[in-house]
Amino acid sequence: MEKPRRPNIIVLVIDTLREDHADGLEALRDLGFIKYENAIAPSPWTLPSHVSMVTGLYPSQHGVHEAYGVYAGTMMELSRQRMSKLNRGIIGELMEEGYSAYIISANPLISAAYGFGGVTEGLVADGLCRRHSECRDYERLITALSRREGYLGAAAELIRDGELRLLLSGLRMLTRSRLRRLAGRLGLHDPTMEKGSLAILDFLRGRSFTEPFLMLINIMEAHGPYTVKDMDLRLTVRAFLEAVFFNRLDEEVANLNRQSYPKHAAYAARRALEIIHALKGYLDRSLVIVTSDHGELLGDGGVHHGYFLKDGLLRVPLWVRWPSWARPVKQEGAFVSLAQVPSIVRGAVNGETLSLGSDVVLAESFGSPNRPESFYREGELPREALERAFSHRVRVYSRRGSATYNVRAGALEEVSGDAQELTKVVMEVVSGLAR
Numbered sequence: 126m127e128k129p130r131r132p133n134i135i136v137l138v139i140d141t142l143r144e145d146h147a148d149g150l151e152a153l154r155d156l157g158f159i160k161y162e163n164a165i166a167p168s169p170w171t172l173p174s175h176v177s178m179v180t181g182l183y184p185s186q187h188g189v190h191e192a193y194g195v196y197a198g199t200m201m202e203l204s205r206q207r208m209s210k211l212n213r214g215i216i217g218e219l220m221e222e223g224y225s226a227y228i229i230s231a232n233p234l235i236s237a238a239y240g241f242g243g244v245t246e247g248l249v250a251d252g253l254c255r256r257h258s259e260c261r262d263y264e265r266l267i268t269a270l271s272r273r274e275g276y277l278g279a280a281a282e283l284i285r286d287g288e289l290r291l292l293l294s295g296l297r298m299l300t301r302s303r304l305r306r307l308a309g310r311l312g313l314h315d316p317t318m319e320k321g322s323l324a325i326l327d328f329l330r331g332r333s334f335t336e337p338f339l340m341l342i343n344i345m346e347a348h349g350p351y352t353v354k355d356m357d358l359r360l361t362v363r364a365f366l367e368a369v370f371f372n373r374l375d376e377e378v379a380n381l382n383r384q385s386y387p388k389h390a391a392y393a394a395r396r397a398l399e400i401i402h403a404l405k406g407y408l409d410r411s412l413v414i415v416t417s418d419h420g421e422l423l424g425d426g427g428v429h430h431g432y433f434l435k436d437g438l439l440r441v442p443l444w445v446r447w448p449s450w451a452r453p454v455k456q457e458g459a460f461v462s463l464a465q466v467p468s469i470v471r472g473a474v475n476g477e478t479l480s481l482g483s484d485v486v487l488a489e490s491f492g493s494p495n496r497p498e499s500f501y502r503e504g505e506l507p508r509e510a511l512e513r514a515f516s517h518r519v520r521v522y523s524r525r526g527s528a529t530y531n532v533r534a535g536a537l538e539e540v541s542g543d544a545q546e547l548t549k550v551v552m553e554v555v556s557g558l559a560r
């Protein structure tokens with residue numbers, strides 16, 4: 126029997142792109158992509174959602190998720206450990222089968238520091254760098270900065286080590302970022318649009334990759350900041366925490382985001398198409414998945430992302446282009462969870478027919494990924510608000526409707542559909558997770 130041909134795997138994640146703001150992706154149809162309906166993100170924020178996408182596990186199963194006291198450093202360590210234990214899911218599996226792996230990300234959470242390492246080549250394309258060589262400098266500069274107190278200390282170290290070129294590169298990026306901010310304040314330029322895609326395109330264009338390969342790309346253009354005002358993100362994070370802990374909606378932030386988000390989402394979709402075009406030479410030999418890791422709330426049940434289990438966060442676009450020799454797979458179940466990405470990849474690699482979709486999918490939250498202590502004074506946050514916010518909740522989407530179940534309280538919080546039927550579905554799902 127003939128061995129199945131092994132396709133390249135390209136997964137392009139347009140970070141923070143809501144399904145109902147993804148019309149710009151319709152152009153993918155002309156490139157041979159198929160749209161799948163009711164795709165649901167397993168988590169309302171980046172890290173757990175991506176870990177699900179590569180491991181095929183829901184957050185409570187892979188263990189990389191928010192919890193009280195688990196912020197930045199702890200989360201980084203936790204993610205690295207769990208990802209290593211899980212062999213980085215489909216990334217590790219395919220590498221063992223001879224695939225090269227490239228992780229090209231504008232989101233620092235999708236990097237070696239969080240367990241997405243050990244690949245053929247990785248690139249963290251922070252919005253500050255325009256060319257990919259500059260992004261390499263940026264990564265080294267961040268390391269130098271993390272060893273030293275402040276810019277001056279880091280600069281002194283670079284001079285001592287004879288790293289003048291690196292120092293100049295850093296100064297160039299710093300100056301550019303200051304100028305962009307100034308131009309933004311003067312209204313001459315919008316510094317909130319470009320967040321790394323240019324460097325990613327620079328990396329992809331005019332070079333060849335060792336086939337077969339798996340390539341995971343994350344672009345950040347649909348992610349905040351959306352306005353010059355919230356460029357340090359504190360405004361948005363504060364508004365987010367107010368909604369999480371006190372159920373208070375900051376109308377000003379919600380309005381600003383409502384007005385500016387659509388423009389950013391459309392821009393992100395255009396950049397995504399440019400990236401697909403940059404990979405044109407590979408498309409026929411590849412399985413290409415274009416999706417998002419979560420959406421963004423624009424006052425519809427909260428603001429920002431993380432914590433909330435709302436449609437605006439959990440419904441994501443999903444487009445797939447099958448390799449030229451494979452028959453495109455029809456959607457069978459009513460929903461598709463992004464936790465099914467590894468099985469879609471596996472099916473394409475093994476040349477097996479697979480069923481895509483499921484009649485019950487879910488999303489989970491365990492609390493706020495942002496540290497509340499840095500925003501509230503001692504005693505300002507009632508204990509009961511903390512406990513409520515940091516309880517495990519599961520949102521279930523099924524043919525019977527959808528519901529959010531609070532595991533700690535043992536109660537349904539939000540139901541649309543037949544409550545009695547949904548209770549049965551939810552209890553089955555939750556007991557399945559515990560096993």
Ligand SMILES: [Zn+2]
Nearest residue numbers: 140141171418
């Ligand atoms: Zn994200």
